[in-house]
Structures are given as C-alpha cells and as structure tokens.
Amino acid sequence: MNQEVLDNKVTPEEYFAILAQERDLTPKEVMQKRIFEKEFLENCEKYSYHLSQATEDVYGEYHNKMAALISKENKTILEIEAVEKYQKWVLDMENKENKEVIVRKLSNDKGGYINATIILVMILNIGFIIAMTLLGSK
Amino acid sequence: MSGNSNKEINAAYVASWKEKNPKLLELETDGKYLKYKNEKLDISNIYMQDVLINPNTFNDIPYMEVQDLFMIIKLHVYAIHVKEKQLQEKVRRLKEYEPRSIG
Numbered sequence: 001m002n003q004e005v006l007d008n009k010v011t012p013e014e015y016f017a018i019l020a021q022e023r024d025l026t027p028k029e030v031m032q033k034r035i036f037e038k039e040f041l042e043n044c045e046k047y048s049y050h051l052s053q054a055t056e057d058v059y060g061e062y063h064n065k066m067a068a069l070i071s072k073e074n075k076t077i078l079e080i081e082a083v084e085k086y087q088k089w090v091l092d093m094e095n096k097e098n099k100e101v102i103v104r105k106l107s108n109d110k111g112g113y114i115n116a117t118i119i120l121v122m123i124l125n126i127g128f129i130i131a132m133t134l135l136g137s138k
Numbered sequence: 139m140s141g142n143s144n145k146e147i148n149a150a151y152v153a154s155w156k157e158k159n160p161k162l163l164e165l166e167t168d169g170k171y172l173k174y175k176n177e178k179l180d181i182s183n184i185y186m187q188d189v190l191i192n193p194n195t196f197n198d199i200p201y202m203e204v205q206d207l208f209m210i211i212k213l214h215v216y217a218i219h220v221k222e223k224q225l226q227e228k229v230r231r232l233k234e235y236e237p238r239s240i241g
Contacts, residue, residue: 016219051210052188052191053188055213057217058221
C-alpha cells in the first residue's frame with residue numbers, strides 16, 4: 001500500500017462525514033473519498049459470494065452508473081477520467097481472473113499428461129510380464 | 139423497534155456467531171459498536187440479521203475467518219449509509235416539487 005493511500009485512508013464514519021458536507025470538498029477529502037470507494041469496490045469483488053442485499057444493490061448501482069457514463073456523449077474531463085479508471089479496473093480484474101483460470105488449466109493439463117504416462121508405463125509392464133510368461137512356458 | 143432493543147439483538151447475533159465459530163472470538167461488541175483489532179464500526183443503525191440474508195454467509199458463519207466477516211459487515215454498513223443518503227436526496231427533491239397550498 002503506497003504512502004498516499006496510507007495518508008488518506010479513512011474510517012467509515014469519517015467517510016460518511018465527508019459525504020455529509022454541504023460545501024465543495026477539499027482536495028484531501030476528494031482523495032479520501034476516492035480511496036474509500038475504491039476499497040469498497042475491491043472488497044465487493046473479493047467478497048462477492050457473501051455480500052448482503054444492500055451491498056449488492058449499491059455495488060450493482062455503481063456498475064450501472066458507470067455503464068451509463070460510458071455510453072454518455074459529451075463527457076466532461078472528470079467523467080472521462082472516471083470512465084478510464086473504471087475500465088482499467090475492470091480490465092485488471094478480468095486479467096487476474098484469466099490468469100487464475102490459465103494456472104488451473106495448466107495444472108490440470110500437467111496432471112493429464114502425468115496420468116497418461118503412468119497408464120502407458122503400466123501397459124508396457126503388463127505386456128512385458130505377459131511376454132516373459134509366454135516365453136517361459138515354451 | 140427501539141434503539142436499545144436493536145443493540146441487544148445485534149449483540150445477541152454476534153454472541154451466537156462466536157459460539158458457533160471460535161475464530162470469531164476476536165470480535166467484540168456492545169451492540170452499538172463492533173470492534174476488531176484497532177477498528178471500530180458503528181452498527182447501531184443496522185440490523186445484523188440482514189447480513190445473514192445471503193445464504194452463503196448464513197451457511198459459512200461456522201467456518202469464516204474473523205477479518206472476512208468484519209469486512210462483509212463493514213461493506214454492509216457502508217451500503218446502508220449510501221442508500222440512506224439516496225433516500226434523503228429523493229425526499230429533498232420531492233419536497234422541492236410539492237405543490238404549495240393556496241390561501
């Protein structure tokens with residue numbers, strides 16, 4: 001975790017206090033809000049199997065908002081930045097998932113290769129034993 | 139439901155989880171706050187049983203690691219607050235558009 005994240009990590013109570021501000025947020029508050037929300041998204045991915053209904057709703061709404069933002073024409077500079085960050089985050093998640101699938105597939109493939117070798121050796125051994133038996137009986 | 143009974147119910151849920159899963163003994167609560175290591179989470183405005191509506195969470199409580207359960211509850215608290223803010227915003231907008239009474 002880099003220093004910027006460590007310096008701007010906030011508790012849920014501090015985050016909600018930032019949300020409750022009526023005025024424009026300071027740059028530090030903007031950073032703290034972003035870091036908290038990023039952590040929320042990453043943890044929703046990590047714990048997707050166990051999320052409460054409320055968490056799933058909010059997480060789903062976030063994805064829907066981003067999808068709507070992606071298809072919006074005439075985006076502001078901030079919106080373009082937000083979409084790029086979101087798309088990069090989705091791509092990173094997909095790459096991570098694909099790497100895990102590839103590692104699992106390679107392990108299975110290696111296992112299959114080893115199994116085939118063992119079976120071949122067994123067949124050759126049995127064949128050798130049968131041949132020796134037949135030769136011995138003559 | 140009064141605030142006090144909600145605290146008692148939340149505390150009872152956490153106590154029952156700790157009985158089922160000794161790994162959760164690190165969680166402490168008085169019903170108002172949930173504490174794990176040096177983190178404290180305000181749970182006074184949530185219903186702990188809502189976390190169990192997901193059958194995966196309900197079934198996995200006896201096996202779950204304490205940091206995982208704490209994070210799932212933390213995410214739930216965050217989501218409840220976000221939904222509350224959304225509702226407050228909707229109410230504010232509706233009030234703005236309420237027709238004014240004549241006379």
